[in-house]
Amino acid sequence: MTTSSPRQLPLALSTAPALRREDFLGAPGNAAALALIDAFPHWSSRVVCLVGPEGAGKSHLAHIFAEQAGGSVLAAGELTRAGVPRALENGALALEDLEPGGFDEAALFHLLNLAREQHAFVLMTARTPPSTFRLATADLASRLRAVPVFMIEPADDTLLGAVLVKLFADRQLTVDEATVNYILLRMQRSVAGARRIVEALDEAALAQKRPLTRTLAAQVLRENPDLATGPDDREDDDEPDDDMS
Structure with missing residues (x-):
């Protein structure tokens, strides 16, 4: 009995995820969030938040927004008060993975204040609504409660x-x-x-x-x-x- 050798497996030359707009897979569960990104810059609020479970597409949408807005992408845990002006220097920022205890409250409060002063756009992402965070800074909690939230539902x-x-x-x-x-x-x-x-x-x-x-x-x-x-x-x-x- 003879057997043939296994077929050649295509090499994974690049495993980086494709994060362009045409690579995003639209579905009923993410329709509101996708519509928000597609509507940029015609937003009713310049600061918004995408909320959904891990892997729901929040980061993909954040990168699409940053590309469209000519802005940058920054992990919430890396935001510092001193770095706020630079983060907003292009007028748009995608702030990813906002979670309780995982960011500097003073830095985020300064970011939101400066964004309002400069009329900059800020897109935040989180797994739970920021309005539910238990924060030490009352003024920040008030600001986050006012941020419009766009939910992304689990995938079907x-x-x-x-x-x-x-x-x-x-x-x-x-x-x-x-x-x-x-x-x-x-x-x-x-x-x-x-x-x-x-x-x-x-x-x-x-x-x-x-x-x-x-x-x-x-x-x-x-x-x-x-x-x-x-x-x-x-x-x-x-x-x-x-x-x-």
Whole structure:
């Protein structure tokens, strides 16, 4: 019996996510946030906040905004009072990952004040509404309660399937529809979960010098139960590897 060697796996020449406007996957759950970005600069408020779970697309939208506005992107934890003028020097700032206890309250208060004085735009992102933060600075708490919030809902199956395809494409990997559907039924139900399973599959395919198939996906999910959820249906997981003949 003879076997052919495994097909050549396309090399992941770049794993950096594509963050352009045309790369963003619109869905009912993110429609309001996407409409906000597309409406720039015609906003009713110059300071807004995108709120949603990990991996929901907040960072992608923040980068689209920064590109459109000619502004910069900064992690909330890196904001300092002395750095506020520079952060706003282009008139627009995307301030990412605002979370309780994870930023300098005085710096953020100064940022909001200076943004109002300079008529600058500030787009913040957070996992929970800033109005719910327990803060030591009463004036900052008052300012954050007044910031309009645009919610991004958890992804549904249609969006998650599209996200899987996009993430594989970002890594220059070609995966057939059957494999994508197999992963979709068994992965964690979030965009962040999709990102983790794609990363694990890419690493496994490269390490084993195998193409990315349903059989490899089954192996990775068995070996990494933290990546999986859903039906424990593996009756076809022990079939001969579909990348061999």
